[in-house]
Amino acid sequence: MRGRPSVLFVHYTFPGVVGGVETVVAHHAAGLRDQANVRLLAGRGRTGVTGVERIRIPLVDSLHPAVVRVSRELARGRVTPAFAELREDLAAALLPHLRGADRVVLHNVATMGLNLPLVAALHEVAPGLPPGRLIVWIHDLAAADARHAALLHPGEPWALLSRPLPGARYVAVSVDRQEQAARLLGIAPDSIRVVPNGVDLGGMLRLSRRGRALVERLGLAAADPLLLLPARLVRRKRIELAIVAAGSLRRRGRRARLIVTGGPDPHDPDASLYLAELRALVAEAGDHDVLLFDVIGRSADDSFVADLYALSDALVFPSATEGFGLPVIEAAVNRLPMVCTDLAVFRSLAGPAATYVPVGADGEAYADAIERALATSLAAGLAGRVRRELDWRRVVTEQVVPAILG
Known part of the structure; x- marks a missing residue:
C-alpha cells in the first residue's frame, strides 16, 4: 500500500443500529480513522462514527424484504431464481467498492447465514481480488450456533459457509472461535489470527473527563496493581508504608502504581518536613510508581476520587489510628479489595472482608498483604487484567491495526 491506505468495513447494518458487532465495527473504524481512509458499507442505519464515509447498499441488510423472502425459502431447503438474482445484484453493487479498497474487513457477513445471497456474492467476486485484501472477521459461525445450524441444508449455497473465501485472511475474536472456524473451514488454526x-x-466505569485524561496522561491502565490511598499527608496515616510496599511489589516484578490523593495538612507545622520525607521515599521507590497529590492534580473532588476508586485494584490504608475510616466503606461500595491496619475501627466496618496487617508491621508486610488480597479476589484480578489488556484503545492500537494494515 502506498500513501494513506483505504479500509472498508462491511456488516449488515451500520453502527447506528444497536448491536454487539456494530459496536465492535464502530471501535475499529474510529481507531483506524487517523491512519487510513475508512469507509463503512452496510444496508441499514446511521453511520454512528464521526468522520467516516457511509456506503449504503440496501440488499446487504439481512432484513431487506427481498432478502427475507429468499431466506424463508432457503430455510425450507429451496433455492429459487430469486436467490440467483440477489446474488448477482449484490456482486455487481459490491465489486466497485471492494476493488477500490486496500483492505476489506467482513464482519460476520461471510460466516453467518443471515444473508446467504451476500455470502454467495462474496464467493463470486473474491477470486478476482488481490490475495489478502479480504479479511473475514469471525464473531459468530452459523454452523456453531444450534439455532442457525437448524436452518442449513446440504449443498449450495449453505456449503459456502464451510468453505474458505478465496484469497481471504481470517481473524477470530477468541481462541474458541479460532478452533471452531479451523475445523469448519478445514484450515490450520494458526492461519486464523485471534484479536x-x-x-x-x-x-x-463512567469516568469523568478529568479521570479519562489522567488515565491517558499517566498510563494508569497498565498498572499491575493500581493501588489507592485516599488520605491527607499526615504522619498518623503512615503513607510511607504504602510507598515502601509499592516499591517492594515493583522489585517482585509487578508493575505496581500507588496513588495518594491528599495534600499536606494545612494545620500541621510538620507538614513540609513530612512531605519532604515522602518525596525522598518516592524517589527511592521509583518516581513514576508513586503518584502524590501534585502529580494527579491538586484538588481531588468527590467525582475525581470516585474515578480513582473505579480504576484501582485495591485500597491500601496503613493508618496508625482512625476515628472512623471512611475509605474502607468507600472501597466496599466499589467492591475493592482492602488492605488496612488491624485496628478495631476497621474490623467493625469491614469484618472479614478486609486483609489486615499488624500495627507494627513494615512496608514489606503490606506488600505481602496486597498480594494475598489480590490473589483471593478473583473478580478484582479479572477486572485488573481487563483494564490492562482489553481497553479498546490498547486492543485497537496493538492488535486491530496490525491485523488489518499489516
Whole structure:
C-alpha cells in the first residue's frame, strides 16, 4: 500500500443500529480513522462514527424484504431464481467498492447465514481480488450456533459457509472461535489470527473527563496493581508504608502504581518536613510508581476520587489510628479489595472482608498483604487484567491495526 491506505468495513447494518458487532465495527473504524481512509458499507442505519464515509447498499441488510423472502425459502431447503438474482445484484453493487479498497474487513457477513445471497456474492467476486485484501472477521459461525445450524441444508449455497473465501485472511475474536472456524473451514488454526474485542474503559466505569485524561496522561491502565490511598499527608496515616510496599511489589516484578490523593495538612507545622520525607521515599521507590497529590492534580473532588476508586485494584490504608475510616466503606461500595491496619475501627466496618496487617508491621508486610488480597479476589484480578489488556484503545492500537494494515 502506498500513501494513506483505504479500509472498508462491511456488516449488515451500520453502527447506528444497536448491536454487539456494530459496536465492535464502530471501535475499529474510529481507531483506524487517523491512519487510513475508512469507509463503512452496510444496508441499514446511521453511520454512528464521526468522520467516516457511509456506503449504503440496501440488499446487504439481512432484513431487506427481498432478502427475507429468499431466506424463508432457503430455510425450507429451496433455492429459487430469486436467490440467483440477489446474488448477482449484490456482486455487481459490491465489486466497485471492494476493488477500490486496500483492505476489506467482513464482519460476520461471510460466516453467518443471515444473508446467504451476500455470502454467495462474496464467493463470486473474491477470486478476482488481490490475495489478502479480504479479511473475514469471525464473531459468530452459523454452523456453531444450534439455532442457525437448524436452518442449513446440504449443498449450495449453505456449503459456502464451510468453505474458505478465496484469497481471504481470517481473524477470530477468541481462541474458541479460532478452533471452531479451523475445523469448519478445514484450515490450520494458526492461519486464523485471534484479536479479542475490548471494553470502553472510561464509558464502562463512567469516568469523568478529568479521570479519562489522567488515565491517558499517566498510563494508569497498565498498572499491575493500581493501588489507592485516599488520605491527607499526615504522619498518623503512615503513607510511607504504602510507598515502601509499592516499591517492594515493583522489585517482585509487578508493575505496581500507588496513588495518594491528599495534600499536606494545612494545620500541621510538620507538614513540609513530612512531605519532604515522602518525596525522598518516592524517589527511592521509583518516581513514576508513586503518584502524590501534585502529580494527579491538586484538588481531588468527590467525582475525581470516585474515578480513582473505579480504576484501582485495591485500597491500601496503613493508618496508625482512625476515628472512623471512611475509605474502607468507600472501597466496599466499589467492591475493592482492602488492605488496612488491624485496628478495631476497621474490623467493625469491614469484618472479614478486609486483609489486615499488624500495627507494627513494615512496608514489606503490606506488600505481602496486597498480594494475598489480590490473589483471593478473583473478580478484582479479572477486572485488573481487563483494564490492562482489553481497553479498546490498547486492543485497537496493538492488535486491530496490525491485523488489518499489516
